[in-house]
Each structure stands twice: as C-alpha cells, then as structure tokens.
Amino acid sequence: MRKGKLYLIPTVIAEETQAVVIPPHILQALPGIQYFLAEDIRTARRYLSSLKVYESIEPLIFEVLNKNTKADQLKKFFEPVFQGNDLGILSESGCPGVADPGSLAVKFAHEHDIQVVPLVGPSSILLALMASGMNGQRFAFHGYLPIDGKDASAIVKTLEKESRSKNQTQIFIETPYRNNTLMAVLMKSLADDTQLCIAVDVTGKDESIRSYSVKKWKSIPVTFPKSPAIFLFLSH
Incomplete structure (x- = not known):
C-alpha cells in the first residue's frame, strides 16, 4: 500500500x-x-x-x-x-x-x-533575522537563556565573544513576561558597540523591529509589552 x-x-x-x-x-x-x-x-x-x-x-x-x-x-x-x-x-x-x-x-x-x-509560512526567527540588518549567512539560534540572571549574563558574554570571532548573528527568544528582565541583562552584559535587534509581535498589529547599538539602546527609555519577542545581536 x-x-x-x-x-x-x-x-x-x-x-x-x-x-x-x-x-x-x-x-x-x-x-x-x-x-x-x-x-x-x-x-x-x-x-x-x-x-x-x-x-x-x-x-x-x-x-x-x-x-x-x-x-x-x-x-x-x-x-x-x-x-x-x-x-x-x-x-x-x-x-x-x-x-x-x-x-x-x-x-x-x-x-x-x-x-x-x-509548506511555506511565517517564522518569527527568520523574519526577525531578515529585518535585523545583521549577518544572514552565518547565524545561530539558541532558544531560551537561563532564568537566573548571572547564568544568563555569562552565556550572553560567551555568545558575544563567539559572535565577534565568527561574525555570527546570535538569536534567541524569551517568555513574553520576561522581555524587560532579559533586556536588563543584555544592557548589563553586552559591549556598547554590539548591535542589538529586538523584534516584538512580528507580523502582528503592534509589530516593532528596531536594531541599534547597545549604546543607543541605553539612551532610549523603553518598556516592552508582554508580547512574543526575538532578540538578535552581532558583535564586531
């Protein structure tokens, strides 16, 4: 059969x-x-x-x-x-x-x-990568970071070194209610010249995709909604 x-x-x-x-x-x-x-x-x-x-x-x-x-x-x-x-x-x-x-x-x-x-359809990971302006030929998706702030910070720093040495975009996600907690970890852990993109509610009515240096992010007062988000960074 x-x-x-x-x-x-x-x-x-x-x-x-x-x-x-x-x-x-x-x-x-x-x-x-x-x-x-x-x-x-x-x-x-x-x-x-x-x-x-x-x-x-x-x-x-x-x-x-x-x-x-x-x-x-x-x-x-x-x-x-x-x-x-x-x-x-x-x-x-x-x-x-x-x-x-x-x-x-x-x-x-x-x-x-x-x-x-x-079958072809929407993927927030790829759509965010497309819209980030970062390296789309060498990238890695890491899923969720640890909940513990110290552990998350350590992994972010390790991924940043890898990004710099390989010219590799690092991509990960977070539970919506932890978006702002993760943002605080990123601001504390990443170098000022690292490029950071945050894509929120991709394809939705409140879609927001912004890609700036960490230094510029630090100068912008921002609070993220409890919506699905993709985080990407690239260090040079």
Missing part, C-alpha cells in the same frame, strides 16, 4: 493574521488531510476552523505531539500514514520543527521513508 505523506503546516505567529501570512497553497493542501499532530489540540482546532477550508472540523483526528512525547509513541501516531493517509503537523506558533517539537515526528518519517512536505 502507498504510504501517505507528512505535511509540515505553519500557523500564524500573531492573532488575526491568517489572511496576510498564510499562503494559498496551505489552504489548498489542508482539505486532503484528516489526521493531525499538534502541541495543543484546542488551539489547533481553532486555527483550522479559522481558515474555513473544512465543512466541519469535528471529523478531524488529532494526537498530541509536544516536548513530553516519547519516541515509542510515534508508531501509533503514524498508523494512518502507513495505511495511505496524509498526516499534518501543526506548530503552536510558526513553522513545525523550528524551535518546535515537530522535529521528532519528522525524524521518524525519514527513518521510515515517508515523504516530508514542508
């Missing part, structure tokens, strides 16, 4: 932006997919319903794929694929497999010769 395919389906990264960030080819692909893996089934259902490509989302079948998913659960998740049905992965925000647990399922698919189909 022909195996189904694994589709990597991007979701919005800011509310009410489906019409401007979700390409038509995603809307065309979705009606043929009835099985899904998602971090949160409730939000996945809400997202698919908002796209208005199904007469009803009630018949759709979901399994939870998150950071706690074990590798031995994947065989059950992929049973529909081995029976010839396509399977979709929905990220909670942005692109599956990028700062997202979907990579676990993608790895399983490759190991079992299942075709993986990545």
Whole structure:
C-alpha cells in the first residue's frame, strides 16, 4: 500500500493574521488531510476552523505531539500514514520543527521513508533575522537563556565573544513576561558597540523591529509589552 505523506503546516505567529501570512497553497493542501499532530489540540482546532477550508472540523483526528512525547509513541501516531493517509503537523506558533517539537515526528518519517512536505509560512526567527540588518549567512539560534540572571549574563558574554570571532548573528527568544528582565541583562552584559535587534509581535498589529547599538539602546527609555519577542545581536 502507498504510504501517505507528512505535511509540515505553519500557523500564524500573531492573532488575526491568517489572511496576510498564510499562503494559498496551505489552504489548498489542508482539505486532503484528516489526521493531525499538534502541541495543543484546542488551539489547533481553532486555527483550522479559522481558515474555513473544512465543512466541519469535528471529523478531524488529532494526537498530541509536544516536548513530553516519547519516541515509542510515534508508531501509533503514524498508523494512518502507513495505511495511505496524509498526516499534518501543526506548530503552536510558526513553522513545525523550528524551535518546535515537530522535529521528532519528522525524524521518524525519514527513518521510515515517508515523504516530508514542508509548506511555506511565517517564522518569527527568520523574519526577525531578515529585518535585523545583521549577518544572514552565518547565524545561530539558541532558544531560551537561563532564568537566573548571572547564568544568563555569562552565556550572553560567551555568545558575544563567539559572535565577534565568527561574525555570527546570535538569536534567541524569551517568555513574553520576561522581555524587560532579559533586556536588563543584555544592557548589563553586552559591549556598547554590539548591535542589538529586538523584534516584538512580528507580523502582528503592534509589530516593532528596531536594531541599534547597545549604546543607543541605553539612551532610549523603553518598556516592552508582554508580547512574543526575538532578540538578535552581532558583535564586531
């Protein structure tokens, strides 16, 4: 029997932006997919319903794929694929497999010769890098920094040295309610001539992407909202 395919389906990264960030080819692909893996089934259902490509989302079948998913659960998740049905992965925000647990399922698919189909959509990491004015040919994404201020500062200083020696843009994210705490760590830890970009609410109605030297940031009174943010810096 022909195996189904694994589709990597991007979701919005800011509310009410489906019409401007979700390409038509995603809307065309979705009606043929009835099985899904998602971090949160409730939000996945809400997202698919908002796209208005199904007469009803009630018949759709979901399994939870998150950071706690074990590798031995994947065989059950992929049973529909081995029976010839396509399977979709929905990220909670942005692109599956990028700062997202979907990579676990993608790895399983490759190991079992299942075709993986990545669909184009918004990624706050890449959009922020594009808009930063920093090195887009050599960069690294580091996820979250430690919560402890001293530990975070130590890592920032290490990454700054690496950025300077490799001409490498360093990228990371933070929980929205800690944006201002992280900003304080960056102001304390980075050299004045290091370039720092902060991209808040990317693609959203309150989008703000600003890239200045740390010295200039220190001269600007700023308080960030509790919105998703990407932090990037490049040291010369």
